[in-house]
Amino acid sequence: MVKTAKHNRQEVIQKATDLFWEKGFHATSMRNLQDFVDMRPGSIYASFGSKEGLFKEVLKCYANASAARLEACIEASSSPLEALRTFFNLAVIDCREPSSGGMCMLVKTISELTDENADLQIEAKQLLGIVEDGFAVLLDQASACGELDSSKDPRRLARFLQMQLMGIRAYALANDETEQVNELIEDVFSSLR
Amino acid sequence: MVKTAKHNRQEVIQKATDLFWEKGFHATSMRNLQDFVDMRPGSIYASFGSKEGLFKEVLKCYANASAARLEACIEASSSPLEALRTFFNLAVIDCREPSSGGMCMLVKTISELTDENADLQIEAKQLLGIVEDGFAVLLDQASACGELDSSKDPRRLARFLQMQLMGIRAYALANDETEQVNELIEDVFSSLR
DNA sequence: GATAAAATTGAGCGATCGTTCAAATTGAGT
DNA sequence: ACTCAATTTGAACGATCGCTCAATTTTATC
Numbered sequence: 001m002v003k004t005a006k007h008n009r010q011e012v013i014q015k016a017t018d019l020f021w022e023k024g025f026h027a028t029s030m031r032n033l034q035d036f037v038d039m040r041p042g043s044i045y046a047s048f049g050s051k052e053g054l055f056k057e058v059l060k061c062y063a064n065a066s067a068a069r070l071e072a073c074i075e076a077s078s079s080p081l082e083a084l085r086t087f088f089n090l091a092v093i094d095c096r097e098p099s100s101g102g103m104c105m106l107v108k109t110i111s112e113l114t115d116e117n118a119d120l121q122i123e124a125k126q127l128l129g130i131v132e133d134g135f136a137v138l139l140d141q142a143s144a145c146g147e148l149d150s151s152k153d154p155r156r157l158a159r160f161l162q163m164q165l166m167g168i169r170a171y172a173l174a175n176d177e178t179e180q181v182n183e184l185i186e187d188v189f190s191s192l193r
Numbered sequence: 194m195v196k197t198a199k200h201n202r203q204e205v206i207q208k209a210t211d212l213f214w215e216k217g218f219h220a221t222s223m224r225n226l227q228d229f230v231d232m233r234p235g236s237i238y239a240s241f242g243s244k245e246g247l248f249k250e251v252l253k254c255y256a257n258a259s260a261a262r263l264e265a266c267i268e269a270s271s272s273p274l275e276a277l278r279t280f281f282n283l284a285v286i287d288c289r290e291p292s293s294g295g296m297c298m299l300v301k302t303i304s305e306l307t308d309e310n311a312d313l314q315i316e317a318k319q320l321l322g323i324v325e326d327g328f329a330v331l332l333d334q335a336s337a338c339g340e341l342d343s344s345k346d347p348r349r350l351a352r353f354l355q356m357q358l359m360g361i362r363a364y365a366l367a368n369d370e371t372e373q374v375n376e377l378i379e380d381v382f383s384s385l386r
Numbered sequence: 387g388a389t390a391a392a393a394t395t396g397a398g399c400g401a402t403c404g405t406t407c408a409a410a411t412t413g414a415g416t
Numbered sequence: 417a418c419t420c421a422a423t424t425t426g427a428a429c430g431a432t433c434g435c436t437c438a439a440t441t442t443t444a445t446c
Binding site for chain 3: 029030031041042045050051
């Protein structure tokens, strides 16, 4: 027998992601969430325990989706660097669709939260590390197949790329000129060579 | 006759900056501010009109201070690129002192706020533009005095640098390894040549 | 020192916050 | 159909939100 619960957990998390991503943790009220996912407070608290609990679950799903997208870029591309390039383009496009909040949700979370909610901060930092690890693996491959100057340290390059992606998505928030943002991606990847 | 008001306006704004920068707009309550600047609500509202009004004034002062710091870096340096390098180092150090919020306050603001508070968003975007203009002027000089390959477009390079600075400060939030952050600055400036 | 203007105070407004829980509803096993 | 556990509901809790304003204190002028 299939799941018959009125609210599919993944759908709820997805909707909560949309809202949290756009408005941030503090500016999203439980009443906003109740309306948006069409659940009453008791149900939400029975499922997720607290606003923080729901948010933490949202962060995990978001990071999983990011890792999955990077994987998809790899399979759709013929080389490691091309995969990274595709991933960057996707991230910036996602950044621009009005439904999303713009920046990487993990960065936005780290930026917003303080020592209150320390556990959420730590969670977000760890999840960012996972994505960076994915970059490092790809850059290792790029180095191995000669697509990248093998004298460069892949781990350091991964940090460099992670930083640049954060920068581009932040910059895109403040500057609506799509062409200029695309030039930034261009500049990043030409600086790799 | 000198100003004898109990609360110097600039001091109040500076304290408010510290609090807003660290906690963000939404997470900073008026009661937090009342305690921190030691003023009662009536006084604050008489001076600044609203929480938004105070925040907008804080943003302006923050941007002015940034521009002034860039100017100071220019005077303390012997070349345009060296001035930029000093400015980057300063920004990242400021980023790391625990009193401040870490990221550039303007980026953090744009990241946090939504269409509610649209005027604050617009304000922050414009102020960011001013800093970028400062970069462009410096890069123009660097190009003129041969410190920079004159085939490169200074405006585009200014956007590139602005993006990188955003990226580094965001990255520094998620990664506490000072050495790795310094390597990032290294990488950015070596990619300019 | 009397007086008027300016600045500051703090109790408290209505609204909203995250959260709880007794009651109502639903779904599976018999 | 009946039962019982699981799920969902929504009114309501105390706390806190941004903010107001009559009352008080401070300051400037004479």
